[in-house]
Amino acid sequence: MRFEEFQDFRQRQLGASSSLLDAAETNVYRALAPMRPEPPTDMSTVHRCDLARAWLRRFELPEQWSGRAMVCRGVRHGLGVVFRRLHAVQARLWLPSDVYPVYFELARAAGLEPASYPTLPAPALPTAPADNRPEYLLIANPSKPLGRYLSDAECAAVTSWLRESPRRRVLIDSVYDLGVPFAGGTRRLLDTGAAVLLHSVTKGWLWPRTFGVVLLGPAQTELAAAFRTEPPTSAQLRLADRLLTEHGDVPRQVVDELAARAERLFERLPDDVLGAIPTASRTCPGNYFFPVGVPAETLRRECGVLAMPVSVFGANSWSGSVLTSLADAFAPTRTGAR
Incomplete structure (x- = not known):
């Protein structure tokens, strides 16, 4: 399933079940939009x-x-x-x-x-x-x-x-x-x-x-x-x-925000799913992608978690899937909610 196909599938699944945990949002710009600095208004020359x-x-x-x-x-x-x-x-x-x-x-x-x-x-x-x-x-x-x-x-x-x-x-x-x-x-x-x-x-x-x-x-x-x-x-x-x-401090603020969102995701995952995420992925600063050695279909049907199949990212024969921590459900505040 390619990216565009999965986005259609994701919307259908979320619309059909309000209890499904959305761990498949990938748009970091939308998720963290309030943190993006405003562009300058002056017309100075920069070399x-x-x-x-x-x-x-x-x-x-x-x-x-x-x-x-x-x-x-x-x-x-x-x-x-x-x-x-x-x-x-x-x-x-x-x-x-x-x-x-x-x-x-x-x-x-x-x-x-x-x-x-x-x-x-x-x-x-x-x-x-x-x-x-x-x-x-x-x-x-x-x-x-x-x-x-x-x-x-x-x-x-x-x-x-x-x-x-x-x-x-x-x-x-x-x-x-x-x-x-x-x-x-x-x-x-x-x-x-x-x-x-x-x-x-x-x-x-x-x-x-x-x-x-x-x-x-x-x-x-x-x-x-x-x-x-x-x-x-x-x-x-x-x-x-x-x-x-x-705005030199913005990347650090982004790292902190993403760390908080990741913790919110981890709190809502079943213990066996959380344990299947490699430690290096769980602790990487600024990370919001978490591979797990469980098929996406299994996570959705048995755990109520919507994950991305690896095919979304390209060709791979691995049977695992990928979770993300960008959905509104994991935001420390609700300012980004729609």
């Missing part, structure tokens, strides 16, 4: 280079990397630019099959035919041998719907994969990392010199498709020109400046 340095300072990265910090309009835009370059050099691309279907849409729009690997119930990195082509592996850290950061062992496995060929690179989607600095595994992968980091204000500040940064590796300057020809608008740059300078 991309200043924003790149401000972003590096916030995440405790060297300011001398500013020449590699490409300002863009968010992770989707950044991936679109990168994927077009990968097509031009005939690169092999590996995408997670069960994280974000838009990855595949963007890759195919760029003319690529990506291969895939699963992340549920745990990431299984590709094992195909390297060839003479450039090869890129896209990971998300933290990953959804896995609902956690990659473990030290998993990050070490990515590093080992990179070492097998000098033509290999890793793309790190860090949009769900709401902390400062970035996760330790992400920083270790950056230290390899073979990583491209993608980040945006989408989740931490609740402003999708507005502003992001693609941090290129030291040997990937060929991508810089492509980003410089596709800048954000002046209004997007002003908004990004305000978010970084005047």
Whole structure:
């Protein structure tokens, strides 16, 4: 069942049973709408280079990397630019099959035919041998719907994969990392010199498709020109400046709000269902996706809990499902209720 099909199914199920616990809301922008900062009203000029340095300072990265910090309009835009370059050099691309279907849409729009690997119930990195082509592996850290950061062992496995060929690179989607600095595994992968980091204000500040940064590796300057020809608008740059300078605490507030909602979800789950959620997912800051090794149909029929089948996120043969904590029922206050 794909995402759109599931949304129709969800509405029918909730309409038919008022007692069904909705653990399948995915729209974080709607759920946390009151927390989103307002855009600025002034018309001041903001320069991309200043924003790149401000972003590096916030995440405790060297300011001398500013020449590699490409300002863009968010992770989707950044991936679109990168994927077009990968097509031009005939690169092999590996995408997670069960994280974000838009990855595949963007890759195919760029003319690529990506291969895939699963992340549920745990990431299984590709094992195909390297060839003479450039090869890129896209990971998300933290990953959804896995609902956690990659473990030290998993990050070490990515590093080992990179070492097998000098033509290999890793793309790190860090949009769900709401902390400062970035996760330790992400920083270790950056230290390899073979990583491209993608980040945006989408989740931490609740402003999708507005502003992001693609941090290129030291040997990937060929991508810089492509980003410089596709800048954000002046209004997007002003908004990004305000978010970084005047609303720097919003990501922490988002983390606190999501933690409170997660606790409300956990309180309403049967003990055996709660126990089936991995501890790393239950304790990951800012997480609202919780994989559980129980089929969605079983949860609905036997527990009265509406969960998402894994197919909503993409292809995967795992029989488990995914719970979320974004529905109004889990809000600490009722301000977001309709």
